[in-house]
Every structure is written in C-alpha cells, then in structure tokens.
Amino acid sequence: MKHFKIVYFILVLIVGISCSNNDDGDSRPIDFAGNWSGTFTGGDNGTWDAIIDASGTVEGEAYSNNLQQSLPLNGSVDTSGDFRATVGTATNGATFEGAFASDQGSGTWENSTDQVSGTWTGSKD
Numbered sequence: 001m002k003h004f005k006i007v008y009f010i011l012v013l014i015v016g017i018s019c020s021n022n023d024d025g026d027s028r029p030i031d032f033a034g035n036w037s038g039t040f041t042g043g044d045n046g047t048w049d050a051i052i053d054a055s056g057t058v059e060g061e062a063y064s065n066n067l068q069q070s071l072p073l074n075g076s077v078d079t080s081g082d083f084r085a086t087v088g089t090a091t092n093g094a095t096f097e098g099a100f101a102s103d104q105g106s107g108t109w110e111n112s113t114d115q116v117s118g119t120w121t122g123s124k125d
C-alpha cells in the first residue's frame with residue numbers, strides 16, 4: 001500500500017507540473033491582427049495603413065501631406081491593445097502611441113524634431 005501512495009503522489013506531481021499555466025501574455029495571439037487604416041491630424045495630417053500580425057508586429061506606411069511623401073510605419077501592439085510605432089526616420093519621423101479596442105484605434109503622435117503633434121484614429125478593414 002505504501003508503494004501505491006508513492007506512485008500516486010508522483011503521478012499527481014507530474015500531472016500538476018505538466019498542466020501548469022504559463023500565461024505570461026506573450027504566448028496569446030493578438031486580437032487586433034489584420035489590416036488597419038486611418039488618418040492623423042494636427043501639426044501634419046495624412047493617412048496611414050498597417051498590417052498587425054498575430055504576434056503584435058505592426059508594419060505599414062503613413063502618407064504625410066506636409067512632406068508630400070510616404071514613410072514607413074513600424075511598431076507593436078500588445079495583447080491589451082497598447083500601441084507604439086515610429087513613422088519615418090530620425091530626421092523626419094514621428095512617434096505614434098495609443099490603444100486598439102476591438103476594431104477601432106486612437107491615440108496621439110509627436111514629431112519632436114519639427115515640434116508638431118496631433119491625434120490619430122483608425123479602424124480594422
């Protein structure tokens with residue numbers, strides 16, 4: 001009987017370890033994955049579009065009406081919807097921050113080099 005209790009304890013221990021929850025937030029797919037587009041306004045204005053993949057990587061481009069050109073948009077969004085991206089380069093770039101919720105997103109942007117800022121909005125296509 002003592003041998004049976006030891007075997008039972010070992011089995012329970014193994015099952016408990018193998019079923020442990022390792023939900024650190026990084027392993028969940030991003031609910032916001034897909035194609036997104038929107039506008040930004042303020043000291044500059046224009047449009048943006050991006051693809052968010054299942055891991056939260058954001059890649060796309062923004063079109064600046066002030067600069068009359070498209071600039072790369074790169075960033076990330078986490079499982080709670082917090083978003084941060086850079087548009088352009090160090091000499092003509094801006095930082096976008098904000099949040100996504102379901103199929104809508106919004107936030108602020110700032111280009112400290114040109115001392116302009118504003119807001120952005122977008123939606124999932």
